[in-house]
Amino acid sequence: MKQICITTSSIxxxxxxRAEVEPAQALPYLTELASNLCPHDDWQKFAAINVCRDATSFNGWLIKAIETFTSNQPRDILHFGLFNPIYKDKEGQYVTLSIYLTPKKNQSFDQWGTESDSSQFHYYDSEVLDNIYSYAYGRPQSLGNSAEFLLGLGYASSLVLYAAQSFGLQLLATSTSQCDITIGFDGGEIETLGTVTRSGFQPKSRVN
Structure with a gap:
């Protein structure tokens, strides 16, 4: 089975x-591109995942998380990281895909893309991301990392982008004049989605 490389997925x-695709259209948008290069029956399953409740749930979680940060705590970056937590149930261990949020003072990410102060981390369990992971690795012939990286990061980027556009200044600390919004898998490259200033959120798609 043909794999989709990280470079192509990143493009x-x-x-x-840059097209500011809404979360509801993110999976159909990406699966159409992917299915043309790498035909597979599972792309239709990903495109059909119901995302309608996720954006509302995510926005509520984000505001509560932001409220826990000290209002004058310097944060040059709000970083949204994707990682694979391991859970246990009656049948044993299982892995899924989740998002965390942490404020950062500068661009000095460590090897995992995070800082060591875990007390500042806030975690969001997305049913959509869970489904993406489950479909990606659900059977031997599944799409695996080709789907997880592309659709997990792509969908999460759209989710964060639209939340940032909704909340704007609420994401900015009183002690800073601007704050970058970044996202990425732990251990991977970090993508900047845009910047919050005193004028509001500016997506990178609108930066000259």
Missing amino acids: WINSLI
Whole structure:
């Protein structure tokens, strides 16, 4: 089975970000691109994932998370990281895909793309991301990382982008004049979605 390389996935995700594709259309947008290059029956399953409740749930979680940060705490960056938490149930261990949020003072990410102060981390369990992971690795012939990276990061980027556009100044600390919004898998490259200033949120798609 043909695999989709990280470089190609990153190009498609950047096109989604620059086009400001809404979360509801993110999976159909990306799966159409992917299915043309790498035909597979599972792309239709990903495109059909119901995302309608996720954006509202995510926005509520984000505001509560922001409210826990000290109002004058310097934060040059709000970083949204994707990672694979391991859970246990009656049948044993299982892995899924989730998002965390942490404020950062500068661009000095460590090897995992995060800082060591875990007390500042806030975690969001997305049913959509869970489904993406489940479909990506659900059977031996599944699409695996080709789907997880492209659709997980692409969908999460769209989710964060639209939340940032909704909340704007609420994401900015009183002690800073601007704050970058970034996203990425732990251990991977970090993508900047835009910047919050005193004028509001500016997506990178609108920066000259």
